[in-house]
Amino acid sequence: xxxxxxxxxxxxxxxxxxxxxxxxxxxxxxxxxxxxxxxxxxxxxxxxxxxxxxxxxxxxxxxxxxxxxxxxxxxxxxxxxxxxxxxxxxxxxxxxxxxxxxxxxxxxxxxxxxxxxxxxxxxxxxxxxxxxxxxxxxxxxxxxxxxxxxxxxxxxxxxxxxxxxxxxxxxxxxxxxxxxxxxxxxxxxxxxxxxxxxxxxxxxxxxxxxxxxxxxxxxxxxxxxxxxxxxxxxxxxxxxxxxxxxxxxxxxxxxxxxxxxxxxxxxxxxxxxxxxxxxxxxxxxxxxxxxxxxxxxxxxxxxxxxxxxxxxxxxxxxxxxxxxxxxxxxxxxxxxxxxxxxxxxxxxxxxxxxxxxxxxxxxxxxxxxxxxxxxxx
Amino acid sequence: xxxxxxxxxxxxxxxxxxxxxxxxxxxxxxxxxxxxxxxxxxxxxxxxxxxxxxxxxxxxxxxxxxxxxxxxxxxxxxxxxxxxxxxxxxxxxxxxxxxxxxxxxxxxxxxxxxxxxxxxxxxxxxxxxxxxxxxxxxxxxxxxxxxxxxxxxxxxxxxxxxxxxxxxxxxxxxxxxxxxxxxxxxxxxxxxxxxxxxxxxxxxxxxxxxxxxxxxxxxxxxxxxxxxxxxxxxxxxxxxxxxxxxxxxxxxxxxxxx
Numbered sequence: 001x002x003x004x005x006x007x008x009x010x011x012x013x014x015x016x017x018x019x020x021x022x023x024x025x026x027x028x029x030x031x032x033x034x035x036x037x038x039x040x041x042x043x044x045x046x047x048x049x050x051x052x053x054x055x056x057x058x059x060x061x062x063x064x065x066x067x068x069x070x071x072x073x074x075x076x077x078x079x080x081x082x083x084x085x086x087x088x089x090x091x092x093x094x095x096x097x098x099x100x101x102x103x104x105x106x107x108x109x110x111x112x113x114x115x116x117x118x119x120x121x122x123x124x125x126x127x128x129x130x131x132x133x134x135x136x137x138x139x140x141x142x143x144x145x146x147x148x149x150x151x152x153x154x155x156x157x158x159x160x161x162x163x164x165x166x167x168x169x170x171x172x173x174x175x176x177x178x179x180x181x182x183x184x185x186x187x188x189x190x191x192x193x194x195x196x197x198x199x200x201x202x203x204x205x206x207x208x209x210x211x212x213x214x215x216x217x218x219x220x221x222x223x224x225x226x227x228x229x230x231x232x233x234x235x236x237x238x239x240x241x242x243x244x245x246x247x248x249x250x251x252x253x254x255x256x257x258x259x260x261x262x263x264x265x266x267x268x269x270x271x272x273x274x275x276x277x278x279x280x281x282x283x284x285x286x287x288x289x290x291x292x293x294x295x296x297x298x299x300x301x302x303x304x305x306x307x308x309x310x311x312x313x314x315x316x317x318x319x320x321x322x323x324x325x326x327x328x329x330x331x332x333x334x335x336x337x338x339x340x341x342x343x344x345x346x347x348x349x350x351x352x353x354x355x356x357x358x359x360x361x362x363x364x365x366x367x368x369x370x371x372x373x374x375x376x377x
Numbered sequence: 378x379x380x381x382x383x384x385x386x387x388x389x390x391x392x393x394x395x396x397x398x399x400x401x402x403x404x405x406x407x408x409x410x411x412x413x414x415x416x417x418x419x420x421x422x423x424x425x426x427x428x429x430x431x432x433x434x435x436x437x438x439x440x441x442x443x444x445x446x447x448x449x450x451x452x453x454x455x456x457x458x459x460x461x462x463x464x465x466x467x468x469x470x471x472x473x474x475x476x477x478x479x480x481x482x483x484x485x486x487x488x489x490x491x492x493x494x495x496x497x498x499x500x501x502x503x504x505x506x507x508x509x510x511x512x513x514x515x516x517x518x519x520x521x522x523x524x525x526x527x528x529x530x531x532x533x534x535x536x537x538x539x540x541x542x543x544x545x546x547x548x549x550x551x552x553x554x555x556x557x558x559x560x561x562x563x564x565x566x567x568x569x570x571x572x573x574x575x576x577x578x579x580x581x582x583x584x585x586x587x588x589x590x591x592x593x594x595x596x597x598x599x600x601x602x603x604x605x606x607x608x609x610x611x612x613x614x615x616x617x618x619x620x621x622x623x624x625x626x627x628x629x630x631x632x633x634x635x
Contacts (some may be wrong), residue, residue, distance in 0.1 A: 123465055124465075125465065251485075252484055252485065254485050255476070255479055255482070255484065255485055256479075258468070258472070258476055258479075259476055259479050261464045261465065261466045261468070262461070262464050262473070262476065263459065263461035263464065264428070264461075265423065265426070265428040265457075265459040265460075265461050266457070266459050266461050266525075268426060268427045268428040268448060269426035269427065269428065269452060269455070269456065269457035269459060270452050270476065270477070270479045270480055270532070271447075271448045271449035271450075271451070271452030271453070271479060271480035272448070272479070273448050311466070311467070315467070315468070315469060315472070316464075316466035316467050316468045316472070317468065317472055319485055
């Protein structure tokens with residue numbers, strides 16, 4: 001017997017080993033199923049995230065001890081006083097590092113969540129937030145702003161706005177091309193997204209090729225590799241609002257997402273209109289991804305791998321996955337960003353290098369240990 | 378609840394898959410749909426569980442057009458076992474079964490005590506209770522099929538439609554499932570390939586050929602050597618079952634050497 005806590009919070013005895021716990025083929029049963037386990041894991045991850053954020057804010061070319069970092073942060077939040085000789089360090093902490101680290105956390109959380117949603121939407125294990133042409137569309141938008149001076153009325157936010165609009169236009173195009181009178185099928189969506197991405201990349205290459213300045217090349221590189229080097233407080237509130245709202249809405253649709261995973265016909269028989277749900281998911285993920293790409297470029301791998309790692313830990317249930325995925329994504333991204341800027345300081349490694357270096361071994365280890373199945377044996 | 382297919386037609390990409398099909402499934406009865414591959418059986422069922430909208434005619438529950446109900450409302454009344462084999466995600470068996478309650482629950486509302494009991498009963502009935510904590514992707518085809526039936530039962534349907542429920546099942550579980558259909562309560566419309574099982578399990582049979590209903594009635598009335606030859610292109614001896622009297626088909630394999 002083992003104590004298993006139920007949803008209502010009380011614990012009760014439940015025989016875990018109902019007849020043969022191990023099946024005829026000897027596969028281990030899932031060891032984590034209770035929501036108590038998920039809550040404990042969420043709490044642990046939240047603590048890890050808090051500690052990671054404070055550590056990451058303190059570390060960099062000028063190292064500030066965690067206690068002092070916390071004091072500066074408290075001073076900034078509560079409006080407390082600091083010594084005159086600390087102003088420079090305070091500026092570094094509060095104006096440069098804090099927005100950067102928090103942005104990394106938010107974007108990591110958002111990418112994890114959008115990864116879950118996109119994989120559910122197109123029913124494909126290889127899908128990531130950028131599979132529907134968002135990143136290449138954003139690059140086209142950003143480059144168009146840089147080269148043609150579009151949206152110049154928006155000042156410093158012009159490039160971000162261009163990237164966001166480019167992302168939305170790209171996903172809209174993909175949707176229109178993929179849709180048929182009977183609705184949108186997952187596979188069509190993926191194929192269209194992949195094909196159109198090549199088209200957007202071609203457009204971008206043409207613009208860069210004929211561009212009068214080398215600035216465009218830099219913009220493209222930044223948007224395709226991604227990074228938090230340009231983080232400021234200014235762009236922060238919009239991204240936070242979009243990511244938090246999107247996550248809350250998606251979590252509200254956890255059960256319909258579960259039902260949709262059983263197949264479109266079965267979902268219809270269980271009262272879920274998959275066509276409508278898919279349209280909603282499409283809009284939601286496009287806006288979320290667009291908002292994130294606009295501030296950080298297209299950071300690969302996180303949105304692909306975090307959903308799988310989380311499912312390995314807590315199972316496929318979307319309510320649990322959507323609880324853990326944002327926390328896991330945030331922790332991963334904070335550390336990836338930290339490593340990228342301290343490893344070869346003062347230079348910065350591209351984030352993609354670190355996400356792969358950290359993520360690939362973690363993912364492969366977990367996948368091999370748990371007998372993880374996605375899409376059959 | 379009475380189920381009635383009322384002049385149902387389905388046209389997909391210009392070809393008419395089902396042509397003005399009318400069939401009554403009286404309350405509490407088990408009606409089987411049989412017919413060769415591509416005769417429109419599954420397409421007709423899809424209209425009943427709302428995966429497809431008929432191009433003409435209607436599916437009626439106690440006389441009311443099912444199209445007037447929301448998807449959720451009809452899912453509280455009609456449960457289905459589809460041909461879809463399941464999922465890409467490794468849900469546990471108990472999670473999949475619990476999803477049968479989805480049409481009855483609001484949002485992410487958790488299952489109550491009665492509903493958990495319902496799930497347990499259904500799993501026991503389908504002989505999958507011992508697999509409750511296992512991932513569905515690790516199950517055999519037959520085990521998975523039984524899990525999906527349990528999920529449909531948990532829906533507490535008043536009409537149950539099943540598309541080839543005996544697929545992947547061994548003979549013991551085929552018989553167990555079809556015995557369950559009788560006396561289970563809801564009205565049942567089931568597509569079956571095995572004519573002998575259909576004859577034993579169903580109160581009435583409808584025979585489809587090229588989208589049209591070509592015969593309907595009790596198994597004795599429908600299963601005649603002439604019809605089997607015409608519709609399925611097969612010569613069969615038909616004998617009454619020595620115990621139950623249900624008509625049973627005996628086939629002779631073609632032997633080209635003779």
